[in-house]
Amino acid sequence: MFNFMRQFLSTLKNVCFPIICCSCGKFVDSEGLCPECWKHIKWIEDPKCRICGTPFEIDIDTICPVCIRQKPHFDKAISVFEYDDFSKNIVLKFKHVDATYMSRQLAAWIYRVSKGDLKNSNIIIPVPIHFLKRLKRKYNQSELLAQELSKFSGIVYEPRILQKIKHTSQQEGLSRNIRLKNVRGSFGVAPKYSHLLSRKNVVLIDDVLTTGATANECSKILKKYGAATVVVLTVARVNIHPS
Ligand SMILES: [Zn+2]
Ligand SMILES: [Zn+2]
Incomplete structure (x- = not known):
């Protein structure tokens, strides 16, 4: 019965x-x-760089040469699948069309690949978008992912701390150097909430890791204001080394 x-x-x-x-x-x-x-779908699995998550051709558990040369500001980046011609469909649907219903499933995948790394995490922060872009798009896809991940993991969701203070041109299609220049100084921490970062292990959520310029810039500022560690989680990643 x-x-x-x-x-x-x-x-x-x-x-x-x-x-x-x-x-x-x-x-x-x-x-x-x-x-x-x-x-x-090209699911991202081991072997990969312990810091940036770049997949390795051979089975080794180490850090890639780029991370050895210059360690990124984030401590670890984890993505669910590779961003290619097929998976692009999923990401763009979630980003540009009103397909917010997808956030729960995408966050479930993110949680599945990252839960072992979230044991000591205290706070989930979405990569913010400028308010003008928000007005146009009506929602920030990273916020939706972060909210859902908070429900799965029980980690506090905090969208007020990190802010996009400079309206930057669309990053898609730009070279790595221009992206880096573009994001420099474009994020800030709200003074009113900066105390919430003190000694916290932060989970930073975005939809795609492309060159890593955005994740790196956000991590830099979060650490400047007191975050102890930053783990970056994205649905997809472009198969190149992040900056
Ligand atoms: Zn690396
Ligand atoms: Zn299908």
Whole structure:
């Protein structure tokens, strides 16, 4: 009887709140991707750089040469899958179309790959967008991911500390050097909330890690105002070394 009720409630839930594939939109039972799309995703697994997460060709557990030469301001970057022609679809859908329903599934994937690294984390902060961009887009996709990750992990969500203080041009398609220049000085910490950062282990959330310029700049400022560590979590990453 109990099993029957559970089955019935599960079916009812699927009828009322159907889960659709984040990529192609087909109805699925769970996991957010249909089997066909699942096969096309390049999930990021070991071996990879212990700091920046750049995948390695050979099976070694170490730090990549770029991180040895210049350690990024963040302590670790973890992403769910590689950003390529296929997965781009998922990210752009979430970013530019009103597909906020995807945030829960994407955050579930982020939590799955990062939970071992979140044991000592105190606070979840989304990468902010400038208020003019927010007005245009109506929402910040990183905030949605951060809110959902907070529900999964029980770590406090805090969107007020980090702010985008300079309106920068669209980063997409720009070279690594221009991106770096673009983001320099474009984030700030709200003085009113800066005390909340003191000695905290911060989880910084964004949708994509491209050159790492944004994650690095945000981590720099968070540490300047007292954060002890910063772990960067993104849904996807471009397969190049972050700055
Ligand atoms: Zn699909
Ligand atoms: Zn590295």
